Amino acid sequence: MATKYVNAVLSEQQGDGSLPVIDGVLGPSAVDIQTLYARHSLLAFDPGFRSTAACKSAITFVDGDKGILLYRGYPIEELAEHSDFVEVAYLLMRGELPTPLQRKNFDEAVGSHNLLHEQVLSFYRGFRRDAHPMAVMVGVVGALSAFYHDVMNIRDANDRQIAATRLVAKMPMIAAASYTYSVGRPQRYPNNKLDYASNFLQMMFGTPNREYIVDPVLARALDVIFILHADHEQNASTSTVRLAASSGANPFACIAAGIASLWGPAHGGANEAVLKMLMEIGSVENIPKAIARAKDKGDAFRLMGFGHRIYKNFDPRSRVIQAQAKKVLAHLGKDDPLLEIAMHLEEIALKDEYFIERKLYPNVDFYSGILLRAMGFPMNMFTAVFAVARTAGWVSHWLELQEESHGIDRPRQIYVGKTLRHYSEKK
DSSP: OOOOOOOOOOOSSOOTTOOOEEOOSSSOOEEOOTTHHHHHSOOOOOGGGTTOOOOOOSSEEEETTTTEEEETTEEHHHHHHHOOHHHHHHHHHHSSOOOHHHHHHHHHHHHHHOSOOHHHHHHGGGSOTTSOHHHHHHHHHHHGGGTOGGGOOTTSHHHHHHHHHHHHHHHHHHHHHHHHHHTTOOOOOOOTTSOHHHHHHHHHHOBTTBOOOOOHHHHHHHHHHHHHTSOOSSOHHHHHHHHHHTTTOOHHHHHHHHHHHHTSTTTTTHHHHHHHHHHHHOSGGGHHHHHHHHHOTTOOOOOTTBOOSSOSSOOHHHHHHHHHHHHHHHHHTOOOHHHHHHHHHHHHHTTOHHHHHTTOOBOTHHHHHHHHHHTTOOGGGHHHHHHHHHHHHHHHHHHHHTTOOSOSOOOOOOOOSOOOOOGGGOO
16 A cells, blocks of 8 residues: 655644644644544554643643653752652642641641551452562552542542542552562551651551661652652553543542553563663673673663653753662662662763764663662562652642543554455355
């Protein structure tokens, strides 16, 4: 079949064949193709949605060419330095930073919803001890809809805010319990005298037979990790949440769908892949060989943690996470050889024309695994920590979508199968 082409001409005048252009506050404009099929019997073909704006959103802005990430207009670097995760969650969900009274009320709301129903806790015993934490989280979060159906009226703005706050509040206990169950320890309850990150640490690593004293340096590092991972525009898991939400599905089901999407190794599991790669390299002396293998198209080896679908410059989160990794390791008195390998690998790669030409810069996953490992998190919990953080972004997009009126999302396809045939003609 011969390829046909349609010439697109930008014009300021409206005509029969014209399509409007929508301008955002920041970033590229978009051609509004909503009437393309109705008027011209044509579909837009864009596998992977690389050139498709699926929605309008006021939550997060990413400029990959300049290495910019903004939450509601605030640079991620400033939030990581001056804010904390609960304040950032409020910002993402409500649109503005809270006043002192709003922050107090939000803290109280999170504290009142951070416990899990005792029957939910009993669900954990139905999973195998060696189940992946993300498998457990998908099941438990999905099951919450059976316990909190009192706030299932998604048309009610107050119900929506309660459901969103519940999810942000409960996710640390859900994730921590998936770990403690796997190692045979009793599940821990939240302590409302502690902040969000400190609470997660004590639920993860505390034991009933001794007092757990939270290390403030580790708590702050975890809080920064949460901030950096709270949202990232229309990524795979966020798009999954919005797609599910467009059907009118309850918020717990939507977030469970997001967790399932995040579980993929190309998404939330990337920092674990980086750590495994650094272990495979083994020492600084092996870095030149690793780089040579990465350039070899015939070799399956890949340098993980370099490059990003969006960023064609430095991921602004990578420098923040690198600084936290150094700070934590120095505080703990650890000399992690993987950090040394990572820093040397970054230094060599950024001087190599192969990486420079392809704009392969370190992303947030390059150092986050090293930091989480230094803090005592096992590798299978890395993505679960990511899920705790990203819940703030997911519920923010869920809330935003409820204000839209375009109905259920329904992508189209280019059919490449058999033409019409009849059962009576089968041979």
